Amino acid sequence: MVKEPVEKRIDINSEIHAKNDGQKHKGIDLKTVNLKEVNTKEKTYVDDIDRSIYDFRFEEKDFFRVEGGLTPEIVKQISKEKNDPEWMKEFRLKSLNIYNKMPVPDWGPSIDELNMDNIVTYVRPNTDMKGDWSEVPDDIKITFERLGIPEAERTSLAGVGAQFDSELVYHSVKEEVAAMGVIYTDFESSLHGKYADMVKKYFMKLITPGDHKFAALHGAVWSGGSFVYVPPGVNVDIPLQSYFRLNAPGAGQFEHTLIIVDEGAYLHFIEGCSAPKYNVANLHAGAVEIFVKKNARVRYSTIENWSKNMYNLNTKRAIVEEGGAIEWVSGSFGSKVSYLYPMSILNGSGAKAEFTGVTFAGEGQNLDTGAKILHNAPNTSSFINIRSISKSGGINTYRSSVVIAKHAKNSKSAVSCQSLMLDNISRSDTIPAMDIRTKDADVGHEASIGRISDDSIFYLMSRGLSEEDAKALIVSGFADNVSKELPLEYAVEMNNLIRLEMIGSIG
Amino acid sequence: MELLKLEGVDVKIEEKQILHDISLKINKGETHVIMGPNGAGKSTLGHAIMGNPKFEVTAGRILYKGEEINDESPDKRAKAGIYLSFQNPLEVPGVSLSNFVRTAGEQISGERIKFMQFRRKVEETLDILQMGKEYADRDLNVGFSGGEKKKSEIFQLLMLKPTLAILDEADSGLDVDAVRIVSEGVREYKENMDGTLLIITHSTRILQSLKVDVVHIMVNGRIVDTSDASLIEKINAEGFERYLANA
Numbered sequence: 001m002v003k004e005p006v007e008k009r010i011d012i013n014s015e016i017h018a019k020n021d022g023q024k025h026k027g028i029d030l031k032t033v034n035l036k037e038v039n040t041k042e043k044t045y046v047d048d049i050d051r052s053i054y055d056f057r058f059e060e061k062d063f064f065r066v067e068g069g070l071t072p073e074i075v076k077q078i079s080k081e082k083n084d085p086e087w088m089k090e091f092r093l094k095s096l097n098i099y100n101k102m103p104v105p106d107w108g109p110s111i112d113e114l115n116m117d118n119i120v121t122y123v124r125p126n127t128d129m130k131g132d133w134s135e136v137p138d139d140i141k142i143t144f145e146r147l148g149i150p151e152a153e154r155t156s157l158a159g160v161g162a163q164f165d166s167e168l169v170y171h172s173v174k175e176e177v178a179a180m181g182v183i184y185t186d187f188e189s190s191l192h193g194k195y196a197d198m199v200k201k202y203f204m205k206l207i208t209p210g211d212h213k214f215a216a217l218h219g220a221v222w223s224g225g226s227f228v229y230v231p232p233g234v235n236v237d238i239p240l241q242s243y244f245r246l247n248a249p250g251a252g253q254f255e256h257t258l259i260i261v262d263e264g265a266y267l268h269f270i271e272g273c274s275a276p277k278y279n280v281a282n283l284h285a286g287a288v289e290i291f292v293k294k295n296a297r298v299r300y301s302t303i304e305n306w307s308k309n310m311y312n313l314n315t316k317r318a319i320v321e322e323g324g325a326i327e328w329v330s331g332s333f334g335s336k337v338s339y340l341y342p343m344s345i346l347n348g349s350g351a352k353a354e355f356t357g358v359t360f361a362g363e364g365q366n367l368d369t370g371a372k373i374l375h376n377a378p379n380t381s382s383f384i385n386i387r388s389i390s391k392s393g394g395i396n397t398y399r400s401s402v403v404i405a406k407h408a409k410n411s412k413s414a415v416s417c418q419s420l421m422l423d424n425i426s427r428s429d430t431i432p433a434m435d436i437r438t439k440d441a442d443v444g445h446e447a448s449i450g451r452i453s454d455d456s457i458f459y460l461m462s463r464g465l466s467e468e469d470a471k472a473l474i475v476s477g478f479a480d481n482v483s484k485e486l487p488l489e490y491a492v493e494m495n496n497l498i499r500l501e502m503i504g505s506i507g
Numbered sequence: 508m509e510l511l512k513l514e515g516v517d518v519k520i521e522e523k524q525i526l527h528d529i530s531l532k533i534n535k536g537e538t539h540v541i542m543g544p545n546g547a548g549k550s551t552l553g554h555a556i557m558g559n560p561k562f563e564v565t566a567g568r569i570l571y572k573g574e575e576i577n578d579e580s581p582d583k584r585a586k587a588g589i590y591l592s593f594q595n596p597l598e599v600p601g602v603s604l605s606n607f608v609r610t611a612g613e614q615i616s617g618e619r620i621k622f623m624q625f626r627r628k629v630e631e632t633l634d635i636l637q638m639g640k641e642y643a644d645r646d647l648n649v650g651f652s653g654g655e656k657k658k659s660e661i662f663q664l665l666m667l668k669p670t671l672a673i674l675d676e677a678d679s680g681l682d683v684d685a686v687r688i689v690s691e692g693v694r695e696y697k698e699n700m701d702g703t704l705l706i707i708t709h710s711t712r713i714l715q716s717l718k719v720d721v722v723h724i725m726v727n728g729r730i731v732d733t734s735d736a737s738l739i740e741k742i743n744a745e746g747f748e749r750y751l752a753n754a
Contacts, residue, residue: 454561459597461581462557462590463611463663470582473610477601477646 070119072096075220082223085191087200095209095219102213109337109366109395114283114311119217177236183229184240187256190227199227202258206289206317206345214285214313218254222287225255230265230296239268239301239487257288261296268299270490282309282336290318292326294348299327301486303494306334308364313339322348322377329485330357331494332369333501341399343372346380346408353382358479361394361426362501370400370431375408375441384415385481390426391501397429398447406437413441419449420478422471472502508535509573510671510703511556516567518548518555525551526728529567533671538697538704538717540739543725544747549707550594552725553675556705557591558584571671586615588670592660592677598648604659605629605643608666615667632665636692654685661692665700672696673705678713690716711739726750 075096079089104116174184183195190199209219226242242257261267271288284306292298298318306312312335318326328342344353355371373382388396402413419428430447452474460470476483476495483491511533518526525548533539541549555562556569558581568575576584599607608629612620629643636658648656657677664672674693678686690713696702697717706713722739724732724747731750732738 453597456597456599458557458559458561458581459593460599460611462559462585462593463607463667464582464585464614465611466582466614467580469610469614473602473607474599477599480601483601 069117070096070099070217070220074120078221078223082188083192085196085200088191088203091204091209092220095216098209099213099216099220102216104213105339108339108368108399109397111311111313111337113336173238173240176238177240180234180236181231182234182236183227185227187222187225187227187258190258195227195229198229198260199258202260202289202291203256204287204289206291206319207287207315211315215287215315218256218285218287218315222254222256224253225257225286226259227257228259228261228267228269230261230267232262232293233264234262235266236268239270241270253284253286255286257286259289259298259300260291261293261298263294264296265293266297268301270487271300271302271304282307282311284310284312284314284335286314288314288316288342290316290326292318292320292324292351294321295323296321297325297327299329300342301329301490303331303486303490303497304333304335305497306338308334308336310335311337313337316340316342317345318343318353319345319347320351320353323350324348325352325354327485328353328355328357328371329482330355330369331479331482331486331497332357332359332367333497334365335367336365338367338369340367340369341372341401343374344382345374345376346382346411347376349377350379351377352380355382355384355386356481356485357386358482359386359388359396359398360479360498360501361388361390361396363392363394366395366397368397368399370398372401373403373413375402375404375411375413378407378409379411380408381412383413384417386417387420387479387481388418388428389420389422389475389478390428391422393423393425393427395427395429397431399431399433401433401435402443403435404438404441404443409438409440411438411441413443415445417445417447418478419447420475421449421451422475468503469499472499475502509533510535510537510571511705512568512570513556514568514570516555516569517565518551518562519565520551520562524565524728525562526555529730531723531730531733533703533705533721535670535703536701537720538706539721539723540706540708540714540719541723541725541730542708542711542739542742542747544751545709547725548728549709549725550675551728553591553673553705553707556584556673557581557589582614585611585669590664590667590669590672592657592664592672592674594676594679596648596651596656596660598646598651600646600649602647603644604647604662607647608663611663612667628666632662635665635695636662637688638662653680654682657681657685657689658692661689661696664696665692668696668700669702671703671705673707674713675707676709677706678708678710686712687716689713693717711743714739724750 072093075092076089079092084092104111177184185193190196204219207215209216228240230236257271259267259269288300290298290300304312320326326344330342332338332340342355344355346353353373357369357371359367359369361367370386371384373384375382382402384400386398388398390396396419398417400415402415404411404413415432417430417432419430421428428449432445432447434443434445436443452471456474457467457470460473461467465473476498479494479498483494486494509532513529513531516526516529517524529552531539541552543549551562555564558579564577569577571587571589576587609620609625630640633640633642638658648659651659660677677689677693681689693704693713694716697704708714719736719739722734722736723730724738726747
């Protein structure tokens, strides 16, 4: 491992934080056109024999633009439907205001195809479209089949079916942990229950609407998600799985997860599942906030597999107090574009963060993933271990930021990042930024890039594995940093996913 | 029964001709040895029989159980019962030795292997090779010493029980004790699994405890002599110089 105390500031770091200031809106002009005017205008054109169809279409586009903007009325409507307390309504409106002022980030993969003019279609998808199984793309259906997901579950995962048995499982888990004093509930109910004040105190304090445009959007239109509170000293020995909550309408798109683990307690929270979630509204802007109190430990595991049309612009953040630890385990699959850099703020002496991730970018995917660590106290330590796999023209960018503040003496950070390229048309970039403000720190970074050797493939084939299986096995092995950290059934699912992604990779 | 037959096989790698007009015949249950100096093309022969795509068979036929397999992929050949132990086994991080062997076994047999039964067999086999049980859970060949890698190949041989095993320099670089253990494993395969062997070696140490039926001498990509086991003694005494002088 290359170890060198880095003193100079690397500029790339500034790119990792969304450049919010001084940017122009990218051609987004949500000007309000009076509906009446459009209609009147249209009428005058009706008698005009020279009117071209093109003109008419232009008018129609304007008509949609009126409907497309996200207005306070729409946000108020959402708030009303959700039965928000007053403060939440105000919070949403304030976030909306910020959202409308902020530019779209322009430092990562292009999200130009995301129709920001018509953001409301992402926020309030047409439910008729959602309700039709025949609208679900074939590749998603085939994947469900291959993963062996039961019919009832498939329709639910595709967002087109009724809720299924998992609701029952969820309730039993909820009761089991409640006996330990743990609060585990859907986010909407948390706003009205016994812990409403606590939720108010912590909600979007770690990820604030001002962080970036999609955090602001999230603040305005969030829906669904989970709230977890673990009291001091409680060791939750079964992992809590948000999977059971993903079926609520609108959840899995702007869901909010708030986890507070009190002093000396332990929690393992698992988000997502291997089945691709199909959503006609292909924007995901969720938020995860984790508060790790003194000497507490939280493990947050995710296997995400978004449908290949999804823009995954998710924000995750944890703040860790003295002696506490956050462990992120993350498998990122699917999506068209991802921006994902879970952040750990080490805020008390001896706090620790570990990020273990794997990202798989296949055809047509541009995945920008990594992690952010802020060492904000002495004796803190962090370890980032990321593997990325690029195939069939897929683009992987590893982007990380490690900041060691001036007062974070005697802190340690190690970053390891390995890329596997499966062909010559794929791409893998590494942008590790380190901003070390003290000489009294131990920082290491290692990066490597490789490909699967023909000899390895022949070796495995000589033992009876097909070329496909041989490659899949090697790739699964490469991703074992994540799979060995996951509960067995999730590890198996992840390996199945890798196998599915690898099928057809020959030639 | 005739198991493997090569008829006038030429092999090239990239544009270079390595093997010339190789013919040999191995019956089921026999043990054949291919000896020859370094660089004679012995390993190439093993890889060509296994179907390594790097090596192109440009002439002749490779017949296994009477059927030509020139165009079969390596995994098809493995499923048909051919095994090649590698001179330099590859390291595969993240895949444990036992999981790998189980996967391979399932691919070859087409049947699911029951875990408990499999685990017992793994431990018994590791025992034969005097390998600790922890090897089962170690990543395939990763960080293994030269000797451990060779043992890992024999371990896989005993677990997969192929019909024909080609051992490519299974004893090279091993100390005396390790050679004895590897030989023991090979004997186990031959005697208890009704094995057929093609042993590629440039030394004779591994052959001491085995009954050898046929010895082929390969020099400069050609088989220049074929005889019974007595040839081994001769080579031990004289080396390959006699053949080199003629070549």
